[in-house]
Amino acid sequence: xxxxxxxxxxxGRPASPVLLNKMAxxxxxxxxxxxxxxxxxxxxxxxxxxxxxxxxxAGAQPMLSADGRFVLSYNGELYNFQELRRExxxxxxxxxxxxxxxxxxxxxxxxxxxAIERFNGMFAFAVWDREEQRLTLARDRFxxxxxxxxxxxxxxxxxxxxxxxxxxxxxxxEIDIEGLQEYFAFQNFFTDRTLFTNVRLLxxxxxxxxxxxxxxxxxxxxxWDFNFHDSDEATSEENYVEQLRHLFEQAVTRQLVSDxxxxxxxxxxxxxxxxxxxxxxxxxxMRSFTVGFDLHSASGLELAFDERESAEYMSYIFKTEHYExxxxxxxxxxxxxxxxxxxxxxxxxxxxPNFYAAKLASRFGKVVLAGTGGDEILGGYPWRYYRGxxxxxxxxxxxxxxxxxxxxxxxxxxxxxLGSTQQQGGRVSTREIMGSVFQHHMSALRxxxxxxxxxxxxxxxxxxxxLLVVEDKLSMAHGLETRVPFLDNDLVDLAMRIPVRFKVKxxxxxxxxxxxxxxxxxxxxxxxxxAGKLIMRKAMSAFLPEEIVDRTKQGFSAPxxxxxxxxxxxxxxxxxxxxxxxxxxxxxxTATIGLIEEHLEGRQNRRxxxxxxxxxxxxxxxxxKDTGAAVAEAPALRDVRHAGx
Numbered sequence: 001x002x003x004x005x006x007x008x009x010x011x012g013r014p015a016s017p018v019l020l021n022k023m024a025x026x027x028x029x030x031x032x033x034x035x036x037x038x039x040x041x042x043x044x045x046x047x048x049x050x051x052x053x054x055x056x057x058a059g060a061q062p063m064l065s066a067d068g069r070f071v072l073s074y075n076g077e078l079y080n081f082q083e084l085r086r087e088x089x090x091x092x093x094x095x096x097x098x099x100x101x102x103x104x105x106x107x108x109x110x111x112x113x114x115a116i117e118r119f120n121g122m123f124a125f126a127v128w129d130r131e132e133q134r135l136t137l138a139r140d141r142f143x144x145x146x147x148x149x150x151x152x153x154x155x156x157x158x159x160x161x162x163x164x165x166x167x168x169x170x171x172x173x174e175i176d177i178e179g180l181q182e183y184f185a186f187q188n189f190f191t192d193r194t195l196f197t198n199v200r201l202l203x204x205x206x207x208x209x210x211x212x213x214x215x216x217x218x219x220x221x222x223x224w225d226f227n228f229h230d231s232d233e234a235t236s237e238e239n240y241v242e243q244l245r246h247l248f249e250q251a252v253t254r255q256l257v258s259d260x261x262x263x264x265x266x267x268x269x270x271x272x273x274x275x276x277x278x279x280x281x282x283x284x285x286m287r288s289f290t291v292g293f294d295l296h297s298a299s300g301l302e303l304a305f306d307e308r309e310s311a312e313y314m315s316y317i318f319k320t321e322h323y324e325x326x327x328x329x330x331x332x333x334x335x336x337x338x339x340x341x342x343x344x345x346x347x348x349x350x351x352x353p354n355f356y357a358a359k360l361a362s363r364f365g366k367v368v369l370a371g372t373g374g375d376e377i378l379g380g381y382p383w384r385y386y387r388g389x390x391x392x393x394x395x396x397x398x399x400x401x402x403x404x405x406x407x408x409x410x411x412x413x414x415x416x417x418l419g420s421t422q423q424q425g426g427r428v429s430t431r432e433i434m435g436s437v438f439q440h441h442m443s444a445l446r447x448x449x450x451x452x453x454x455x456x457x458x459x460x461x462x463x464x465x466x467l468l469v470v471e472d473k474l475s476m477a478h479g480l481e482t483r484v485p486f487l488d489n490d491l492v493d494l495a496m497r498i499p500v501r502f503k504v505k506x507x508x509x510x511x512x513x514x515x516x517x518x519x520x521x522x523x524x525x526x527x528x529x530x531a532g533k534l535i536m537r538k539a540m541s542a543f544l545p546e547e548i549v550d551r552t553k554q555g556f557s558a559p560x561x562x563x564x565x566x567x568x569x570x571x572x573x574x575x576x577x578x579x580x581x582x583x584x585x586x587x588x589x590t591a592t593i594g595l596i597e598e599h600l601e602g603r604q605n606r607r608x609x610x611x612x613x614x615x616x617x618x619x620x621x622x623x624x625k626d627t628g629a630a631v632a633e634a635p636a637l638r639d640v641r642h643a644g645x
Contacts, residue, residue, distance in 0.1 A: 143204025268310025
């Protein structure tokens with residue numbers, strides 16, 4: 001796992017090794033073990049390495065292909081690299097290392113962009129074709145590893161994090177007004193926008209190519225997409241259960257490949273529990289990690305948030321070496337500045353518990369397994385899907401789901417809070433943004449199951465993408481690689497065709513769940529009957545205790561609703577009800593404070609909005625007012641490889 005960055009000056013200017021060093025230094029936390037820079041005229045690649053497979057210098061990057069034509073800067077893990085290596089060797093390719101990096105490079109040299117479709121893993125990379133003078137950027141099919149780019153016309157800048165782009169003087173940080181509106185609707189980005197003007201996140205399952213030469217445009221192509229559908233094959237539920245169990249075990253086993261120790265997160269739920277169970281059977285004395293919450297000042301539903309007891313029970317059964325951390329009111333304020341700096345673009349939910357979880361795990365190793373993706377591919381959020389099962393058309397489905405996914409501000413509230421900003425930068429239709437997500441998933445909608453498959457697609461293309469950005473950025477902030485076994489090619493291919501009736505219960509009723517209240521256990525009769533991930537429960541019943549398999553869904557959230565009204569009240573008021581707060585350069589102060597007071601006075605739970613406002617305030621301070629932190633004084637010039645050298 002690593003960090004990559006680079007530049008291609010289409011106008012012919014030479015790439016600066018000094019600036020490439022600065023771009024790499026901006027993301028040094030992603031790869032503290034090694035670094036490298038490669039320059040070929042107007043093209044420059046830089047790399048920071050976190051050594052996981054083949055710890056020797058033979059795995060150093062940027063890496064040149066055996067024939068010297070291609071140069072690669074790569075971030076990720078390819079779990080099927082050994083199979084691909086054997087296939088490439090049969091074609092005459094020769095290898096100098098035991099790394100997956102070299103397999104990616106030689107596969108690209110052999111098959112071009114079609115090689116990407118063969119990769120089973122998580123990755124983002126840049127490859128330079130010295131002969132064709134062509135740059136290719138690519139991401140894995142699910143979007144586990146991020147890759148950002150800024151197309152400035154004369155140049156294209158890119159990096160694993162936006163900070164790498166900020167470190168180059170060709171780019172100046174400004175806020176993207178359309179991105180701001182998108183975020184304050186969904187608490188996420190459903191498009192490839194970020195909060196930074198002209199900085200885009202390369203879409204999952206896509207590659208981008210551009211060539212040297214003034215006036216050259218970039219070509220963006222999607223090579224893979226989710227396709228949720230009920231299979232027509234005559235397969236029994238028992239057969240699907242057996243296939244799921246087998247492919248899940250295979251996925252976890254694949255992701256244990258490492259030359260350093262592998263650990264696992266362990267909450268009280270079925271996803272991380274299943275991963276830890278399979279991994280612990282193969283790794284003696286495996287470590288596991290849980291983050292819990294101090295509940296002395298919590299109330300109501302939040303009293304159920306702490307999962308340490310269930311995690312400790314599973315650790316006892318699986319015989320892991322278990323470690324815990326307990327978060328308290330005030331821990332958010334303590335880490336917010338660092339969290340914003342590392343996460344950069346705000347994403348789904350209050351993510352600071354993930355920051356502390358990664359910090360804990362990083363003290364004991366470089367690799368940890370996480371359960372991200374299980375809910376999205378196997379139907380873990382039934383209270384959402386039922387919102388669309390009684391609809392008659394795509395348009396009515398879109399209307400209902402759009403209203404539901406406005407997690408922060410409704411259209412009416414956005415008009416009051418963002419009114420002047422919308423006039424300045426142009427008002428966007430968030431309904432149209434949501435509708436555009438489905439442009440490649442417009443299957444016929446005839447039955448309730450079709451609408452649920454539409455819901456699964458939407459969440460995999462949007463909500464899951466936000467979760468993966470959080471997982472990557474906050475783990476790499478601590479030099480930690482997070483692997484996600486549920487996002488294995490074979491496992492996802494199966495999950496997408498499992499009939500809906502085997503994933504969620506068929507319920508004709510409809511119930512809205514307030515997403516501001518992350519504990520769904522006491523809110524919904526759907527959850528009390530365990531309506532989601534039915535097939536996963538059956539598949540894992542062979543491994544997990546019955547009380548874990550039958551456990552209802554529990555979100556990973558702190559009791560912030562109580563803390564914002566109590567122990568963190570002064571912090572919220574000092575930060576947000578402050579005339580000099582930078583957020584009021586973009587938001588209407590009177591309208592915004594009115595919504596904040598609704599929460600502080602107990603009239604409505606707006607914990608998600610308050611978190612987002614606190615984040616946005618710190619984001620303005622770190623990236624709009626403190627840009628010098630990203631563009632530090634140029635480091636001393638280190639070893640640089642030049643083409644032909």
